[in-house]
Each structure stands twice: as structure tokens, then as C-alpha cells.
Amino acid sequence: MAVEGGMKCVKFLLYVLLLAFCACAVGLIAVGVRAQLILNQTINQGATAGSLLPVVIIAVGAFLFLVALVGCCGACKENYCLMITFAIFLSLIMLVEVATAIAGYVFRDQVISEFKKDFQKQMQTYPRDNQTVILLDKLQQDFKCCGANNYTDWENILVPKGRVPDSCCMNVTLGCGVHANVTDIYVKGCVEMIGGWLRSRVLVVAAAALGIAFVEVLGIVFACCLVKSIRSGYEVM
Known part of the structure; x- marks a missing residue:
């Protein structure tokens, strides 16, 4: 009964984290869409490392939202396969978010340089x-x-x-x-005004991605605990 009670607590905390993941996913999508709209209006020289970052952010946000739904279904139905899938996909998202955060910091100046060049061309x-x-x-x-x-x-x-x-x-x-x-x-x-906006959003997204990654580690740990409990045959309400 002690183990069952502990798993109830883990299940509740996992639900809380899943709600947080959904909120974070919506936030990432919103920031990514806004940044992409600005870049589409001002950078017209094809795909570059800097201009692709908003696309990655949007994709990560959408995928995180879907994975959170999978985790919610898995926890609710106490489905072993769904929880394993949730833990694996959440691990992949965490790695992508860390990579995106690093790339966003590295390529932030390249984005501004591309923006300046295209803005001046459009002025002509x-x-x-x-x-x-x-x-x-x-x-x-x-x-x-x-x-x-x-x-x-x-x-x-x-x-x-x-x-x-x-x-x-x-x-x-x-x-x-x-x-x-x-x-x-x-x-x-x-260039100064919009560049400042882009830099601030890149830094915010990078910091948010690292913060979300830390929370995702907790989600993975809780999911693994729940998987272990389900596999061991305990009934978790």
C-alpha cells in the first residue's frame, strides 16, 4: 500500500508536469511563429542556420504538445506502451531543445546580419x-x-x-x-530596433528551452517510475 500511495503521488505530479508542458509548448509555438513572421518579411535569401531556428522552435513546441497528450493518455489509462513512448519522445525533445538553445545563441548575430542586408536591399x-x-x-x-x-x-x-x-x-x-x-x-x-527584439526573443527562448529541459528530466523520471509500477502489476488509481 505504501508503494501504491507513492505511485499515486507520482501520477499526480506527472499530471501537473504535463499541464506545464502543454503551456510551454503553446508558448514556444507563439514565440516561434512571431519570429518566423518577422524573418519572412525581411530575410529573403533562402534557408540559413539563423532563419531556420524559428521553424525548429515551432516544430519542438508542436511535438512537445503532442507528446504531452500521449503522456496524459498513458498516465490516465496506465498504459505501459504509451508511457514508454512518452518517456522516449520526451528525452528526444529535451536533446533537441538543448541543441536549439545553443544554436540560437551561436547564430543570433548571423540573423541580424541577414536582416540588415535584406532590409537595405528592400529600401532600394x-x-x-x-x-x-x-x-x-x-x-x-x-x-x-x-x-x-x-x-x-x-x-x-x-x-x-x-x-x-x-x-x-x-x-x-x-x-x-x-x-x-x-x-x-x-x-x-x-536594424537596431528589430534586431534588439530578435536578440531578446532568442535569449528568452534559449533560457526557456534549458529551463523546460530541466523540468522534462523530472517528467522522464516520474514516467519511468510509473512504468516500473505498471510493469510490476501495481494498480495505480
């Missing part, structure tokens, strides 16, 4: 491409920035000289960027 097509206008205007408004390095990047691109896109204005109105005062526009560059 801004006067004649409506799609680029929509894209860059949205980025500049959302991140409160102007140009790649700063607002002076638009000096030789738009006419008359010294004009900036209306999206650079703090209060956007039609034609506000034609003779805008520096005090009325965003002066910081989008």
Missing part, C-alpha cells in the same frame, strides 16, 4: 514596389523605427532629398514625411 525598391512599401511601412510603424541604420538612410532614395516615408512619422498623416522635423519622426534604425 521602395519607390517602385507597392509590396515593399506595405512591408516596410508596417515594420517602421510597428517597431517605431526609420531606415536601416537610421532615418538618414532614406536621404538618397526618396525625392525630394531629405524626405522619409510617412510611416517614419510619430503621428502618421498623408505627406508628413516630406518636410518632417527630426523631432517628429523616429530616428533610430529598424
